Amino acid sequence: MTPVAPGAPPHASARTESPAAFARHAAAIFAVEMRKMVRDPTDLFTRAIQPVLWLVVFGEVFSRTRAIPTGNLSYLEFMAPGVLSQSVLFSAIFYGIAVIWERDLGIVHKLLVSPSSRGALVFGKALAAGTRALAQALIIIALTLVLGVHVRLDPLSLCGIALAVVLGGALFSTFSFVIACVVKTRERFMGIGQVLTMPLFFASNAIYPLVMMPPWLQVVARYNPLTYLVSILRALMVQGGMASEGIGLDFAVLALVFTGFVLLAARLFAGIVR
């Protein structure tokens, strides 16, 4: 008898996974992550508190001072998409902790010895993190409405917002995944996570327009994916808002950066157990 498992496909040693197998394996990971989120959603609510505090405290104060030129938008309207982007960033940037946790538990070992490609595993997890960001965004948008900020509610804008939030959450969680694979320990990760979050947030157009920044910071902000997420959300969420370069380009930039991070994370993933 030949030692080939019953049912093993003839291409068992094929180097690459078919697109269908990629989708199946990513879906399996996605389903598991969703199951966990639905089972314990407290996180979603506690994490929605901080952005709302930003809106209420920071937003109200700066609305009064009128120190920030926001065109024809009220400061709260200007800021709401920024705060939503912030929540996407903050919840996704610590995703790597979960990966390190799963490594410490041996769960990652098991995923890595399975026949699914690293890319499918990473992509499934990214999509789940993006969906988590979306669930949180819905809570924040609802609270924004309660605060009296006018948010566009036509179906097309909402779809665009949802897509942007999922893409943004997936992007930053995969960035976090990459960091986790490099630093490997929780302590180092926490240190780096703290150091990265604030610069990513402040070197973006989330709470003030790019034109207010000194030129060097404008350059940094243009390389910051968060800026593109904010642009999309500002254009779609707020009446009369405008994307600086056009939504299509913003989406393209996010998609491109996300793809890059997925490829990088897939390459580095196996290193986390070494």
Added chain:
Amino acid sequence: MIGPAAESPVLETAALTRRFGSIVPVHHLDLVVAQRAIFGLLGPNGAGKSTTIKMLTTLLPPSSGTARVAGYDIVREPWGVRRQIGYVPQLLSADGALTGYENLLLSARLYDVPRADRRSRIDEALAFMGLEDAGHRLARTYSGGMVRRLELAQAMLHRPVLLFLDEPTIGLDPIARHAVWERLRESRRQFAMSVVITTHDMEEAEALCDTIAIMHGGRVAVQGTAAALRNQLGPGATLDDVFADVAGGSIDEGGSYRDARSTRRTAARLG
């Protein structure tokens, strides 16, 4: 791909070596595991057992040398190897936030068990491991023995040709341990599965393994059946003595050998 001929070994390493900087935990290892064998990899703490298993399961690339696992080269064809093997890591690796059933479902999907077979295969696996009543409880509510049985079920769900177990019975009570042994023997009978198992428990090695290799400092010091190893050392020698002979002075430092011995005494007392 065509599998190897009937009598070819299920696992064969060739000068398998791994370095971490100046440490060489696995040094020119040459191992052969026959089909349907239960192969015991023994050795004191730090002997290189887990590192060897990580290389053979494609988690860790060798620094030099290679191995063929179930007909595939671990360096050139890791994708082929992964389809053929099951692995239970030294860490407890079931996902506590999922139920037993969901843990198994994830494995079924990642290993491409056909959708139509999944339910029956999972129910069968749960029953085989005596977990049918616990299948819909979160794994974090399981006892250590139940988690290990769940992990075995997960690692065997896709009917691997070769199963790698890194200290699978550590922390289990004697009854749970015997239950695991029985399941492994039964799976070998049913599916012609081979097993590579590491353990610090001499009773386990003696009772379960057809062949034993004792590693020390990254090399295999002695290898053979338990009886052959005992006889080699002298009349009346136990496997403990063989181990002590190989491990030399390190026994006095390492706690796990003592632990293994006291567990063994407990096991003997409780039957």
